[in-house]
Amino acid sequence: MAGLDSNTPIPTEIILHSSSKRLEIAFDDGSRFLLPFEFLRVYSPSAEVRGHGRGQETLQQGKRDVDVVNLVPVGNYAIKPEFSDGHDSGLYSWDYLYMLGRDQEALWADYLERLERAGGTRDPALVPPPAPRGGCGHHH
Template sequence: MAGLDRNTPLPTEITLHSQSKRLEIAFDDGSRFTLPFEFLRVHSPSAEVRGHGPGQETLQQGKRDVDVVDLQPVGNYAIRPVFSDGHDSGLYSWDYLHMLGRQQDALWQDYLARLAQAGGSRDPAKAPPPAPKGGCGHHH
């Protein structure tokens, strides 16, 4: 299996709260996290968001209203959320989700700081249009 070791906590329950736009996830180590869709979206593990090396991350903006429209299980080790903005290439493994839950506050503060530094906004109306990138053909 894809790099899952015995110590990785496994989720016992995954609930999508569409109204409050949150993903609730409980693990067999007793921890339970509630992760906002926006938080999941801006911390997507996909190459599109993370880039191909440190410092190459693409800062995600205007994701305040993003929804998860579908949640697809990937084997026994990950889920792949489909976001309302068409993003569906992020594979969230159990250990990645657990890490996001544990470090949520620090990661979110870091994101807000980077957003402020870039003069960006969480509101779709205020975010600059994404730079055109080849090979992505999502038109909404």
């Protein structure tokens, strides 16, 4: 595991706000971010979402109502949220969470733009069922 470099802010507080569906995270440099579960979910660092290279990302849709049902600490460098849609393979390192918080506005705008281009939706009820695909190797 590549250790965190000394510039990476360390979280001093991580709070799950289930009712407002946000993850509150405070860092030792004084930053405090409120990250909506949906935002965390669509920017999951897992291979499933990010793919294996630029342009390989899977556009996440219909995650407006997603919940974080559990937060698993991973060593002292990351957390692994378990989402209500069964997604739990994303390891969110401190620097990744910090980047999400810092660039939240731009990232969210980018996501909405990609969603629009793809004719996608944030509403789970409107998402077409996934086409069957073979050979992916993910079992849930």
